Amino acid sequence: MRRLYADLHLCPNINDPKHVSALINKASELGYRLIAIPLPPNCTDQEIRQIQKLCAEARVDFASRIDLKPRTPNELLSNLRRIRRKFEIVSVLCDSKNVSRQAAKDRRVDLLNFPPTDFRNRFFDMAEAELASNSVATLEIDMKLLLTLEGPTRTRLLSVLRKEAGIAEGFHLPIVLSSGASNEILLRKPVEMAALASLFDLSKESALEAVSKNPVAIVKRNREKLSPQFVAPGIRVVRKGKDC
Amino acid sequence: MALAIDSGVVFDSREFMDAVWGAVGKLYGEYGASKSGLTMIDYDAEQGFAVIRVSLVAIDMARAALASMTRIGNKPIAVHVVSVSGTIKALYDKTKR
Numbered sequence: 001m002r003r004l005y006a007d008l009h010l011c012p013n014i015n016d017p018k019h020v021s022a023l024i025n026k027a028s029e030l031g032y033r034l035i036a037i038p039l040p041p042n043c044t045d046q047e048i049r050q051i052q053k054l055c056a057e058a059r060v061d062f063a064s065r066i067d068l069k070p071r072t073p074n075e076l077l078s079n080l081r082r083i084r085r086k087f088e089i090v091s092v093l094c095d096s097k098n099v100s101r102q103a104a105k106d107r108r109v110d111l112l113n114f115p116p117t118d119f120r121n122r123f124f125d126m127a128e129a130e131l132a133s134n135s136v137a138t139l140e141i142d143m144k145l146l147l148t149l150e151g152p153t154r155t156r157l158l159s160v161l162r163k164e165a166g167i168a169e170g171f172h173l174p175i176v177l178s179s180g181a182s183n184e185i186l187l188r189k190p191v192e193m194a195a196l197a198s199l200f201d202l203s204k205e206s207a208l209e210a211v212s213k214n215p216v217a218i219v220k221r222n223r224e225k226l227s228p229q230f231v232a233p234g235i236r237v238v239r240k241g242k243d244c
Numbered sequence: 245m246a247l248a249i250d251s252g253v254v255f256d257s258r259e260f261m262d263a264v265w266g267a268v269g270k271l272y273g274e275y276g277a278s279k280s281g282l283t284m285i286d287y288d289a290e291q292g293f294a295v296i297r298v299s300l301v302a303i304d305m306a307r308a309a310l311a312s313m314t315r316i317g318n319k320p321i322a323v324h325v326v327s328v329s330g331t332i333k334a335l336y337d338k339t340k341r
Contacts, residue, residue, distance in 0.1 A: 030324070147314050150270075185250070185320045188311050192325065195307035199271065204304075 003208065005190040006034035006215035008065065008089060008111070009142060009178030014039065014047070021054050026184040028058040034216060036065040036089050041082075063219045065089040067113070073102035080108045088222045091140060097123045104131035110218050111140040111176060114164075117149070119156060124164045129171040136221070138214060139168045142180030143188065143196055161200035169206065174214040177207065245306065245328050246339045249292035251321040257287035260294060263316040264323075268309040280306055285332060293326075295335060303328065 012023040014037065027035050037051060048064055055062035066087040070076035076092065076099055084090060091111035094100035100123040103109045112132060114122040124139065132139070141161060149157055168175050177197055181187045188196070194207035202210070229236040249260065261284050268277040281299035288294070298306045310323045329335035 147312060185314065185322045187322070189324055192307060192311035195304060196311050198304055199308055 003190075003212040004034065004216055005032045005212050006036075006219070007032045007179050007181075007187075007190075007211070008034075008036040008063070008176060008215045008218070009091075009140065009180045010035050010037050010187075011180060011182040012037065013182075014043075014051070017050065017054070020051060021058075022184060023181070023187070024051075024054050024058045024060060026187050028060045030187055030189045032060060032190065034061040034063065034219060036063040036219075038065045038067045038091070039087070041066060041079075041086075061219075063088040063222075065091060067091045067093060069093045069095070070099055071096070073098050076102050076106070080106065084108045085226065088219060088226065094123060095121050100124070100128055101131060104128050104137055105135050106137075107135045109135070109137045110222065112137050113140045113142070116142060116145045117153065117157070119160055122160060122164070124167065126167055126171070129167045129173050133171040133173045138174045138176050138218060139164065140176045140178055141165075141197075141210075142178050143193055144180035144182075144186055146196055146199065147186055147188075158200055165197075165200050165202050169202075174217075175202070175206070175210045176215045176218070177210040178215075245296050245298055245303075246326040246335055247294040247296065247310065248324045248326050249294060249321065250324060251292065251316070251319060253316075253319045253321075254289045255316055255319075255321075256289060257284055257294075259316055260284075260287065261296075263313060263321075264296070264310065267313045268306065271309050271312060272305055276305060282306070293339075295332065 007027055010023055010027060012020040014020060052062050064087045066083055068079050070079055089110050090108060091113050092103040092109050093113045094103055095115050103112055114124055145157060177193050179187055190211040193211050194204060197207035224230055264282060268280055280302040283297040285297055286295040307325060313321060313323050315321055327335060327338040329338055
C-alpha cells in the first residue's frame, strides 16, 4: 500500500495568501498529501476556510494546528482547556522543565517540540520520554535547522537529535519529522527528509514512518475525537432515532 | 541519480558539482566524500536537470547531502532526487528524457 505523506509544520505567513498558496502547492508537488499550518489562537473560521480552499485546490488535506508556548504548567493547562477543541493538532514548545513534564503527561498534547538551538533547554530525557509514552504525545523534530545551520552548531544539533531519537525509540515513543519551512526552498521530499534523519541514526523504516504513519495517525485520532459522533475512546454514536 | 535543481538562477555544471562535493564533504568529511564516487554524467542548466553517478554504497549518503544543500554561492537552491537507477538507460527511461 502506498504511504500517505504528511508535513505537520509548514510555517507560511498566513496574512499573505500568495505565500500560503505557494508553500501548499510546493508541498503537494513534492508528494505530501496532508499538511498542517500553525494558526493563531484567535483565528477566525473564515481564515481556516480560506486555507482549506487553497489546500483543496492543491489536492492536499489540511489540518489546523496551534503552537503553544506556555511559561508555566498552569498556563499550559489553561490554554489547553480553552483551545483543545478548536484545533486538530496541539503542539507545545517546551522551554522549561516543568512545562515539558506537564506537556508530556497531558493527553491533550499531540506534539512535543523543543527549542531548536537552545541546547541547554532541551528537556527531552528518559523521564520525559517515559511520561510521553504513557500518554499520546509525540516528539516532533523540525528539519529546517538541519538545513540552515552550519558548522559546530549543526554538529551539536545532530548530536542532541541522535540522543533524543535514541531515547524516543527506546521508549517506543513515536517521532514526527516536520519541515518547519517558511519558504519553498526549505521544503524537501518525504524520502529526502528520511535521508536527512539518517544523520541522527534514525533507521530508514522509522524515518519513513515519521513522515507518514505517525503524523497521519495523530490527525486521524484527533478528527475522530472532534467529530460529533465521538463519545469516549472506542465508543461512538452510530445512529440516532426512535428505532434505536 | 537524476536530480531536479530548484532555483530561479542558472548555474554552470562546475558550480553545481562543486556545491555537491562541498555538501558531501561538510556532512561526511573528506574520507566519506572519497567513498561516494560522485561523477557528473549529464547537466542541463536551463531545465535544472542533472544526472550524477554515485557509488551504490553511498546512495543514502548522497541523498542526505543533496537534501542538505540550501545555496550555491549566495543563491538559494533546493536539489530533489527525481529518480535512482542502476543503469543510465533505465534512468532516462524513468525520467522520460
